[in-house]
Amino acid sequence: MTxxxxxxxxxxxxxxxxxxxxxxxxxxxxxxxxFRLILTARGIDVVGVAADGVEAVSxxxxxxxxxxxxxxxxxxxxxxxxxRRILAEAPDCRVIMLTTFDLDQYxxxxxxxxxxxxxxxxxxxxHLAAAVRLVGTGDALLAPSITRRLVERCAPAAAxxxxxxxxxxxxxxxxxxxxxxxxxxxxxxGRSNSELAHELTLSEATVKTHVARIFAKLSLRDRAQxxxxxxxxxxxxxxxxxxxxxxxxxxxxxxx
Numbered sequence: 001m002t003x004x005x006x007x008x009x010x011x012x013x014x015x016x017x018x019x020x021x022x023x024x025x026x027x028x029x030x031x032x033x034x035f036r037l038i039l040t041a042r043g044i045d046v047v048g049v050a051a052d053g054v055e056a057v058s059x060x061x062x063x064x065x066x067x068x069x070x071x072x073x074x075x076x077x078x079x080x081x082x083x084r085r086i087l088a089e090a091p092d093c094r095v096i097m098l099t100t101f102d103l104d105q106y107x108x109x110x111x112x113x114x115x116x117x118x119x120x121x122x123x124x125x126x127h128l129a130a131a132v133r134l135v136g137t138g139d140a141l142l143a144p145s146i147t148r149r150l151v152e153r154c155a156p157a158a159a160x161x162x163x164x165x166x167x168x169x170x171x172x173x174x175x176x177x178x179x180x181x182x183x184x185x186x187x188x189x190g191r192s193n194s195e196l197a198h199e200l201t202l203s204e205a206t207v208k209t210h211v212a213r214i215f216a217k218l219s220l221r222d223r224a225q226x227x228x229x230x231x232x233x234x235x236x237x238x239x240x241x242x243x244x245x246x247x248x249x250x251x252x253x254x255x256x
Contacts (some may be wrong), residue, residue: 020066053077188230
């Protein structure tokens, strides 16, 4: 499988967006040093580096970075537990997990813990900087279709165990309008905003409004969490497919 080295073009942040403050946590000194040099050279402020999960949590608490790059496998405390603790204390922080192999067995658990995506350690300098800037804007790092493939590969057992939503989650889902529920299901199937606009015959601005309302009602950080929730609550089943709708007749524009 070709490794997803960078964010989807459709979600590239505006060039004028302020650079996020970044914390890097990896037990390999070469990775820490290399990533720091790459980001600093591209105008991104690296406020600290950590060699294990315990140090990462401590530095995140003290430095309050906007984005944390966390290696999944680290001594003393792994990246998954570090992500949970960091996000519990700073829900507005964005976490990107670092891994050596695509479809790492822990990737699904990382997304479920609140991570906004993942990067392979052999990511190119350009994609590393773009990914950090992307999640710094509050967007999910992974293209929706990539997130869906990860969940389908890694989540069947978890989904089977967690398809019964909690009472709180059921109430939150019940608060969605029929259109918002439809949008959430299609996001779970990997549809991007432009694909949603086409399939639902809406403008992209309207789709973005629906997505923002879904995030607010369900207390989600980003699209990655929305996909995970769609699977865990049984709205979308691993391996299921929702066919795309036919293109609208020529000359018919989106309705708002």
